[in-house]
Amino acid sequence: MLRRATSWPAGQEARNDSSESLRPRRQRAFLLYGGYRIVLARSPEAIGPCLEGWEALAREAAEPNVFYSPWALLPALEHLVGDKRFALLFLVRQGGSEEGPVLDGFFPLFEPSGCGLLPRTVARMFRHRYCFSVTPLVRRGREPAVMRAFLRWLHAHRRQYPLLLLRDAPADGPLAAALRTALGNEGLRCHEGARRSRALIEPGDDAERYLERAMSAKRRKEYRRLGRRLGELGELRLRVLQPRGEDLQAWLSAFLALESKGWKGESRSALGCRTACRRYFEAVATAAYARGQLMMLELSLDRRPLAMLCDFLAPPGAFSFKVAFDEDYAQYSPGALLELECIRLLHELKDQGVQWMDSCAAPEGGLSNSLWLERKPLCTFVLSSGSPLADLWIDLYPYGKRLKGWWKRRQERLSDGWPSGSRTAGG
Template sequence: MDMAAHPSPSAFPAPVTAYRTRWAALAQEAAEANAFYAPDMLGAALDHLAGDAAVHLLEARGDDGLIGLLPVVTRTRHGRLPIGCVSNWIHDHCFFGAPMIRRGRELAAWRDFMTQLDAAPWARGFLHLEALDAAGANAAAIEALCVEQRRGRREIHRYDRAMLRSDLDADSYWESQVRSKKRKELRRLQKRLAELGVVEQRLLTDPADLPLWCDAFLALEASGWKGAAGSALACKAGDSAFFRAACAAAIAARRLHFLRLDLDGRPIAMLVNFRHGEGGFSFKIAIDEALGRFSPGVLIEIANLHAVQGDPEIGWMDSCAAADHPMIDSLWAERRTIVQYRIALHGRGRVRLQRSAAFALANAAERLAQIVKGQG
């Protein structure tokens, strides 16, 4: 099912509720965890971040009902190339792009997604998929589908980012994975910080406290370099509304993992994680930069390590960090390989020719750029 581009939130409160009910059931059986496409975060993003973007919600169906959900958008450019394409919807606050697919129905769902895209008059060029796990269920299904249908597929980028996945308890993990010199330095910073006042680590447990925690996080993030650069959540009304709505929906669904480090009752570091299934996704961190000499960001990550490893419902956590992130890479030893794919779209007649040409042109431009870079 290809639903129309997403209209304004006020246009259809009832249908959205119905859609999210279906998505919630699908999310419980998902082959690959993705908090960003779970109904709480996706719904908040649709309500507050879609703007003028034509977000198409592809629902894959089988004889057993809804088996997949993939939000996509059309783009007029592909990187630096003036070539239109379709892409999974990765907004500014989305760090993983695996669609919701019922476990065991991955290939069938991707068949349906591609059938819909092949037939869609608005689907230009090719399908560009971002932020997938190279070892995940979706990547495997995409590869199998492209072989089955003789459909062009090209991996265009990959990188590794930090991940926490270990059966060790927090103390054992800390001792085995972090250099002794760094552990010693952090213990010194913790001692020095404690000399300034009462230091307390807190985990949000009461939903009634959420509005105040959101206020504190938004203010703390905006007080630093992100606020000065205009990239803090509080700098845009839509971003802050998305954050509040996503947190509210997630805590109601028991998916929110919100930490803070206080000094004499005021937050000096805060960390927001969103959960889905047995997995967690580290979303945003905010620190008091005036206390930067005490490394509050690292100290709250230590608290996060203990909270995650001490929670039997969290099996792993994706840092959602950039490649080669100096802070989290030094604390978490595991890695997750994130990939992008370019996938050919089929069709009929002239449309198929245009799509084939766009796919070939993008591949040729990429090969040429690699050659030029190699010669340089």
């Protein structure tokens, strides 16, 4: 439980005498942020009093996001952020006399910087190379109130945060609905970019029936044939990381070695190629395992790993994180064979409350896009905090994108040797 108000960090936003409210002045003292007090932390040391409530909020969020859980975000601050400036917003509601303060919302932001067509005054939801969701943590049932309070805070700080970018945020669901409603009620402008979607799996009652719907009979037969051929080469074994009694460091070391062996190692993009990335991975995986939220699978041949995957559980959801396979055995598709076993395991985890898994994959490709039936709609939101210049940018942004697209197409035509202004080379 959160500590009493007297223990909050000195940087808290308890008073905002110079800020303007969307409500009448006589109501400002209590309703400035819709009854919420904002605690702002700009360093890991300032988070202390919020940590316990943050842990509880991550478990009770309306839409889970493991990447914003303290055990995943704090290692990112330590190893991956570098000199980027960030602000962690904790929305605190005063509970009952016995309950005390309750943390209902968590919004981690990167401080304003430049971004494409946007000016250098755009803030962004916290994201790094291994963070695949920007969904804020909001307590279930408190979505409208928290979104309203956050937008009022944003409006009160419109000079410092004129624009806010949420790239590839969920386009549907309770948080997206609460955001759109709050924007309308508070009179703030927003641009919604084109929708995309990425693979999502919602396990059914039977794994084999799911696979029958996901793949043709010919494709299933081919995967069975590849499995038999692998088995003819030696002892083919599937292992699942157990909740207790495992040598976790051995699992993590094997994964890092397998990922670094292939093209990711050659391009220096594997986790083990950079000290900071390796330390982040080890810290996050260790914390997840201690909480029972780490899922790892291994397909091995004569105890030599052929394919491994690492995912995070956050019932009712789960998030795919990393997969690696031995490219020397690519002709046998060990990664795909392991993915099929993962689908079967997810169906077994339904009894433990896992109702879906986000692939966290690029919308346009990837193995999960061909094996998983469901899709998660995504949308990029650009929010104005209410300043005149920010409102102008929201109005002009669609035209800027069209102009940028036209210019890109024009340059491509010129690079292909097309005459300027013609529709075709022979035009």
